Amino acid sequence: MRNWSKIALEWNLANDPKFAPHTDGGCTECKGAITVSDRENFTRNVSYYIIAHASKFIPAGSQRIASTQTDKLSTAAFKTQFGKIVLIVQNDNQADENFNIKFAGKTAAVTISGRSTATYIF
Numbered sequence: 866m867r868n869w870s871k872i873a874l875e876w877n878l879a880n881d882p883k884f885a886p887h888t889d890g891g892c893t894e895c896k897g898a899i900t901v902s903d904r905e906n907f908t909r910n911v912s913y914y915i916i917a918h919a920s921k922f923i924p925a926g927s928q929r930i931a932s933t934q935t936d937k938l939s940t941a942a943f944k945t946q947f948g949k950i951v952l953i954v955q956n957d958n959q960a961d962e963n964f965n966i967k968f969a970g971k972t973a974a975v976t977i978s979g980r981s982t983a984t985y986i987f
Contacts, residue, residue: 866919866929866932866941867929867932867934867939867941868932869929875897875898875912875916877895877896877897877898878897878898878899879897879898879899879900879901879907880895880896880897880899880900880901881900881901881902882900882902884896896910896911896912897910897912898910898912898913898916899913918953918982918984919953922951922953922984922986923943923945923951923953924945924946924947926945926946927943927944927945927946927951928943928944929941929942929943930942930943930944930950937956937957937958937962938954938955938956938957938958938962938964938977939954939955939957940952940953940954940955941953949986949987950968950986950987951984951985951986952966952984952985952986952987953982953983953984954975954977954982954983954984954985955981955982956977956978956979956980956981956982956983957980958979958980959979959980960979961976961977961978961979962976962977962979963975963976964977966985968987
């Protein structure tokens with residue numbers, strides 16, 4: 866999403882505990898959105914939550930309008946078809962990070978917890 870892609874694709878939606886199925890020469894250690902253990906048990910993986918989070922706040926038809934990258938924070942901003950701006954910020958650092966959101970001539974000082982993602986809508 867940070868590099869002007871039109872879609873985001875999760876290669877495997879589901880896999881078994883041995884990371885199967887996968888194509889010959891493909892990733893043999895890539896998890897799907899869920900790992901199916903047996904007929905009744907599955908585990909939600911990180912990509913499940915990424916897909917759920919993004920799809921909740923960034924509806925189909927939204928356009929990416931900006932993105933920034935520092936050594937600790939990654940951001941992507943979108944404009945929805947309803948005119949709302951959605952900003953997703955990811956903190957890869959262990960420690961909390963302070964930063965400023967600047968929009969429409971206003972600035973908001975924000976703190977994001979370490980190892981977390983936050984969404985701002987305006």
